[in-house]
Amino acid sequence: MFAPCLLLILFIATLNADESLRCDFTNGSFCGWSNDPQATEDNIWSESLRCDFTNGSFCGWSNDPQATEDNIWSASQYNFIKTSLYNVIEPARLLSPMYDRALEETGCFSLRFTMSVDQNLKFPTLRIYQRPEYIDLEKFIQYNEEAKKKYLLFEIKANLDKFFFNAVPSLGKFDDNFQIIIEGNSASYYAYLAIDNVAILQGTDCASAVSSARFPPSPPAYNVEEFYVHTTTAAPTS
Numbered sequence: 001m002f003a004p005c006l007l008l009i010l011f012i013a014t015l016n017a018d019e020s021l022r023c024d025f026t027n028g029s030f031c032g033w034s035n036d037p038q039a040t041e042d043n044i045w046s047e048s049l050r051c052d053f054t055n056g057s058f059c060g061w062s063n064d065p066q067a068t069e070d071n072i073w074s075a076s077q078y079n080f081i082k083t084s085l086y087n088v089i090e091p092a093r094l095l096s097p098m099y100d101r102a103l104e105e106t107g108c109f110s111l112r113f114t115m116s117v118d119q120n121l122k123f124p125t126l127r128i129y130q131r132p133e134y135i136d137l138e139k140f141i142q143y144n145e146e147a148k149k150k151y152l153l154f155e156i157k158a159n160l161d162k163f164f165f166n167a168v169p170s171l172g173k174f175d176d177n178f179q180i181i182i183e184g185n186s187a188s189y190y191a192y193l194a195i196d197n198v199a200i201l202q203g204t205d206c207a208s209a210v211s212s213a214r215f216p217p218s219p220p221a222y223n224v225e226e227f228y229v230h231t232t233t234a235a236p237t238s
Helices: 137-142 145-151 204-212
Strands: 006-011 092-099 107-117 125-132 152-158 165-167 178-185 190-202 224-229
Touching: 107 125, 107 152, 107 204, 125 137, 125 145, 145 152, 178 190, 190 204
Parallel strands: 006 190
Antiparallel strands: 092 178, 107 165, 107 190, 125 152, 125 178, 152 224
């Protein structure tokens, strides 16, 4: 029998999406992303009570009436969706729309992320896959980890103490339309993961994203157990 675990995954929005290949999850919009259709109430993504502080609104919150200009809060834009997992076996999956195969040629997937867990607990894991359309979603989900490695774009198992880092894995070349699958998993009673500003980038935009990225330390660095970023373009042989 598995002990209950709680995984909170927050999508924190800081930029306004201006094209279909980007999403900052503002105003409750998933931008075509969706929950795994096989998900249960224990591992779905849903909106949290939140305030995005847009247009100067504080949503009923207010500064201390005794505050001065030197110690007041100003409105920024942060909102999120979350999932709570109570099953260490099944991760929470967020599925992108289906993207055109032409984006594979010089494309990459960009995001910012963080993760943390209480001291002495097992680290959470964040994985990102690229599923070709010729593989049925239900079949793909049933693959074991070894089989899924062919489609793995990014993986990290770590405790980053809520410091944000970047990942900019190259897209694989499968010569087919594709879907991005984000998986969050916790092997502990409580873990926290967050990502923001997911995007499919192209060409020089990928190079710019890499050059400006803040990457997490690689193993055996303290608090990072596993780390992988896909940087090749060769398609799997099977």
